Amino acid sequence: xxxxxxxxxxxxxxxxxxxxxxxxxxxxxxxxxxxxxxxxxxxxxxxxxxxxxxxxxxxxxxxxxxxxxxxxxxxxxxxxxxxxxxxxxxxxxxxxxxxxxxxxxxxxxxxxxxxxxxxxxxxxxxxxxxxxxxxxxxxxxxxxxxxxxxxxxxxxxxxxxxxxxxxxxxxxxxxxxxxxxxxxxxxxxxxxxxxxxxxxxxxxxxxxxxxxxxxxxxxxxxxxxxxxxxxxxxxxxxxxxxxxxxxxxxxxxxxxxxxxxxxxxxxxxxxxxxxxxxxxxxxxxxxxxxxxxxxxxxx
Numbered sequence: 697x698x699x700x701x702x703x704x705x706x707x708x709x710x711x712x713x714x715x716x717x718x719x720x721x722x723x724x725x726x727x728x729x730x731x732x733x734x735x736x737x738x739x740x741x742x743x744x745x746x747x748x749x750x751x752x753x754x755x756x757x758x759x760x761x762x763x764x765x766x767x768x769x770x771x772x773x774x775x776x777x778x779x780x781x782x783x784x785x786x787x788x789x790x791x792x793x794x795x796x797x798x799x800x801x802x803x804x805x806x807x808x809x810x811x812x813x814x815x816x817x818x819x820x821x822x823x824x825x826x827x828x829x830x831x832x833x834x835x836x837x838x839x840x841x842x843x844x845x846x847x848x849x850x851x852x853x854x855x856x857x858x859x860x861x862x863x864x865x866x867x868x869x870x871x872x873x874x875x876x877x878x879x880x881x882x883x884x885x886x887x888x889x890x891x892x893x894x895x896x897x898x899x900x901x902x903x904x905x906x907x908x909x910x911x912x913x914x915x916x917x918x919x920x921x922x923x924x925x926x927x928x929x930x931x932x933x934x935x936x937x938x939x940x941x942x943x944x945x946x947x948x949x950x951x952x953x954x955x956x957x958x959x960x961x962x963x964x965x966x967x968x969x970x971x972x973x974x975x976x977x978x979x980x981x982x983x984x985x986x987x988x989x990x991x992x993x994x995x
Contacts, residue, residue, distance in 0.1 A: 702759065725755050786830075800832075817925035868938055869938050
């Protein structure tokens with residue numbers, strides 16, 4: 697069995713990290729407040745423990761994959777009270793830089809915290825098809841590189857702490873806009889009476905394609921959005937973070953601002969838990985194609 701790695705937060709992304717680390721030969725020790733998720737880790741051959749502190753005491757490198765800045769603050773407070781020392785925390789979430797800086801400050805002297813957001817959906821994370829943008833102490837990054845390689849396709853050291861999130865904001869700006877562009881293209885193709893399987897195939901091989909068209913285009917064409925890899929609520933959260941980042945820099949982001957209206961409409965239609973592809977359902981309604989706001993099925 698390989699070295700122990702800790703995972704705190706076993707949601708869509710954290711559980712994918714854990715599964716790939718197990719496949720890579722690591723002993724995975726994890727914690728989540730949801731007992732169902734903890735049981736799922738045990739089923740993978742990992743070991744669920746009773747607290748974040750227990751994770752840090754069992755593993756020299758700990759991944760945090762948490763849903764909010766408040767959750768990170770709570771975990772940092774717990775770890776600050778632990779007896780563990782000289783560990784590395786890989787903070788993987790898409791969260792405010794200030795929240796990550798506060799956690800790093802809180803844990804200074806016990807853990808070195810790296811800002812390590814990832815680019816990729818939950819489905820891609822399950823396949824290990826994600827990129828890591830790591831920033832912070834270079835020696836801690838080098839120490840953790842084998843762990844990062846255990847669950848990701850590409851690993852980049854991008855500079856001082858917080859640089860990872862700044863790059864992630866740029867990446868998510870593109871994802872947010874490309875997702876809407878793909879939805880608009882699928883809606884236009886549907887309105888024109890084109891065969892959507894043909895559209896997906898031929899556009900996917902041309903200059904007009906994008907990763908979002910390839911990943912979410914088939915979901916948009918199918919018109920059912922319940923099986924989410926990143927839901928509308930997550931897009932809403934990310935839109936807020938990106939918009940704040942751009943505003944602090946006095947940088948105009950007009951395409952992002954226009955795209956935000958469709959995500960707001962999706963929230964207003966009760967689509968918050970649906971996949972981000974559900975913006976195609978919003979556009980379908982605007983195009984007179986009809987859509988059921990409850991399940992996103994285009995009729």
